[in-house]
Amino acid sequence: MxxxxxxxxxxxxxxxxxxxxxxxxxxxxxxxxxxxxxxxxxxxxxxxxxxxxxxxxxxxxxxxxxxxxxxxxxxxxxxxxxxxxxxxxxxxxxxxxxxxxxxxxxxxxxxxxxxxxxxxxxxxxxxxxxxxxxxxxNNSQLSVISFTNRETTILQLVVKGLRNKDIAACLNISIKNVEKYVSRLLNKTSTKNRTELARFILSQKIAINEGE
Structure with missing residues (x-):
């Protein structure tokens, strides 16, 4: 131009x-x-x-x-x-x-x-x-998102592509509880759905820090 x-x-x-x-x-x-x-x-x-x-x-x-x-x-x-x-x-x-x-x-x-x-x-x-x-x-700010132990486990399974019912069966918890955790993860990462959440985590190379 x-x-x-x-x-x-x-x-x-x-x-x-x-x-x-x-x-x-x-x-x-x-x-x-x-x-x-x-x-x-x-x-x-x-x-x-x-x-x-x-x-x-x-x-x-x-x-x-x-x-x-x-x-x-x-x-x-x-x-x-x-x-x-x-x-x-x-x-x-x-x-x-x-x-x-x-x-x-x-x-x-x-x-x-x-x-x-x-x-x-x-x-x-x-x-x-x-x-x-x-x-x-911005990348520095994004790379310090803290997750609980349970959130970290569910996040890792989401990134692997498991569905909510598969995660529930794997962790021996209800699908409703899995949905609550996924919703919390979406809020923490400002993403709209599971696919976007997985892409976001992988593209930003976010360190999954375990909290309480």
């Missing part, structure tokens, strides 16, 4: 040239001539990254990024400032407000492309790390 970029600049010539270049590099690019229009567009169609000028009519780039960072649904969108403002104080202010990169005009389009690709690579690595960490955390 193509990454979606939003270009915000009041210079139509610059918008068209940058858009054409980035489209040729495989990106989907939308453009807006001012920050107010951009904010409306973003709320309807969220981009993966924003490239914005600072000196724009009605709403400047500093106010624009401040509004983005105030919105919890939009604050994570990376922002690259592309501007003629090249003073150190301008850069510091931009970074303090949360921009991810700052390029001064005139610029080399290849540098802009390199920064965009670098940001997306960083985002992808972070997402993979977070997903892996969450999966490990």
């Amino acid at each position: 193509k990454r979606k970029l939003l270009l915000v600049d009041d210079d139509i010539y610059l918008r068209d040239s940058i858009s054409s270049y980035l489209k040729s590099e495989g990106f989907f690019v939308e453009s807006c001539q001012d920050a107010n229009t951009a904010l409306l567009s973003i709320k309807k169609n969220k981009p993966d990254l924003i490239i914005a000028d600072i000196m724009m009519p009605k709403l400047d780039g500093y106010t624009f990024i401040s509004k983005l960072k105030e919105d919890e649904k939009l604050c994570g969108i990376p922002v690259i400032f592309l501007t003629a403002k090249g003073m150190t104080n301008d850069r510091i202010k931009a970074y303090d407000l949360g921009c991810n990169a700052y390029i001064t005009k005139p610029f080399d389009p290849k540098e802009l492309l390199s920064i965009i690709c670098s940001l997306f690579t960083h985002i992808s690595l972070l997402q993979k790390y977070t997903a892996k960490k969450n999966k490990k955390k």
Whole structure:
């Protein structure tokens, strides 16, 4: 899937040239001539990254990024400032407000492309790390489910594929009692039926810890 970029600049010539270049590099690019229009567009169609000028009519780039960072649904969108403002104080202010990169005009389009690709690579690595960490955390939580001795025995028989009446005969207890234990096991593992329970135990490789 193509990454979606939003270009915000009041210079139509610059918008068209940058858009054409980035489209040729495989990106989907939308453009807006001012920050107010951009904010409306973003709320309807969220981009993966924003490239914005600072000196724009009605709403400047500093106010624009401040509004983005105030919105919890939009604050994570990376922002690259592309501007003629090249003073150190301008850069510091931009970074303090949360921009991810700052390029001064005139610029080399290849540098802009390199920064965009670098940001997306960083985002992808972070997402993979977070997903892996969450999966490990969830598996760790799932692997410490405590069962009573009787539950453990019945669970082992369920996993082997025995029916309730077979388990009852094997343990010399009533089918009704087996049903109660199976129901309790379903609740403990948040599964819906015996088949799902067996698959869940096997797929998660849960350690069956015996309790009282």
